[in-house]
Amino acid sequence: MAVYHILVSHFPIALWLTAYLFIALRTFSDAQIIVSLEKSIWPLILLGSLAGAIAYIIGLQIYPWSAITQSPLGRNHIMLATWTLSYWTVMGILGFKLRRHLFEGAQKWIAFTLGSIGALVVVITGTLGGSLTGTPSLVTKSLSYVGWNVYTTFYIPTWMLAVFVLGAIVLVVLGFAGRRYKN
Numbered sequence: 623m624a625v626y627h628i629l630v631s632h633f634p635i636a637l638w639l640t641a642y643l644f645i646a647l648r649t650f651s652d653a654q655i656i657v658s659l660e661k662s663i664w665p666l667i668l669l670g671s672l673a674g675a676i677a678y679i680i681g682l683q684i685y686p687w688s689a690i691t692q693s694p695l696g697r698n699h700i701m702l703a704t705w706t707l708s709y710w711t712v713m714g715i716l717g718f719k720l721r722r723h724l725f726e727g728a729q730k731w732i733a734f735t736l737g738s739i740g741a742l743v744v745v746i747t748g749t750l751g752g753s754l755t756g757t758p759s760l761v762t763k764s765l766s767y768v769g770w771n772v773y774t775t776f777y778i779p780t781w782m783l784a785v786f787v788l789g790a791i792v793l794v795v796l797g798f799a800g801r802r803y804k805n
């Protein structure tokens with residue numbers, strides 16, 4: 623199964639990073655050819671999510687759950703894969719819904735920032751996978767410079783959970799307020 627996971631996982635990586643390349647190009651250029659690439663951003667993202675879901679399911683078949691979750695590196699790879707897949711799926715749905723307005727005015731900077739976060743989480747997921755196969759990249763090493771040793775359990779302070787819940791409530795309230803404003 624590992625060989626199939628390695629084979630399939632490069633499809634979402636390539637598709638999501640191509641989408642990010644197009645987002646970055648569009649943020650900094652209004653050239654006709656770049657504007658026409660814009661239409662392919664959300665299909666690339668959602669195709670990436672489809673391939674990502676297949677890679678995710680195959681990934682879960684490599685080792686028994688009880689074995690892979692014994693390893694902090696294994697848990698970190700699963701955690702980042704879960705973030706990456708859900709993040710890009712939401713990005714694809716939003717990209718589709720807002721497809722005509724993504725790069726209007728200051729909104730392009732939001733698209734660029736969200737895309738950059740997405741690219742970062744894909745890169746980290748991939749490098750953790752590479753570390754699992756015994757081939758850590760410079761990215762794995764760089765993460766240790768910012769204080770995250772990926773071979774140890776990832777902890778966040780408990781108070782961060784309260785911040786997450788609060789953040790989610792604020793976003794839902796803002797969403798409802800925004801809908802009323804539009805009407």
Ligand code: HEM
Nearest residue numbers: 624628631674677678681682684690703748751752754755
């Ligand atoms: C979006 C989802 C995922 C992506 C993009 C991804 C990506 C990768 C990559 C790039 C590699 C290294 C390939 C290489 O060395 O060339 C890898 C290895 C690995 N991944 Fe994932 N992965 C994902 C989800 C998962 C999940 C959910 C699991 C569940 C446990 C998993 C388990 C593994 C394991 C065990 C390896 C090492 C395989 C070996 O030792 O040969 N992956 N992954």
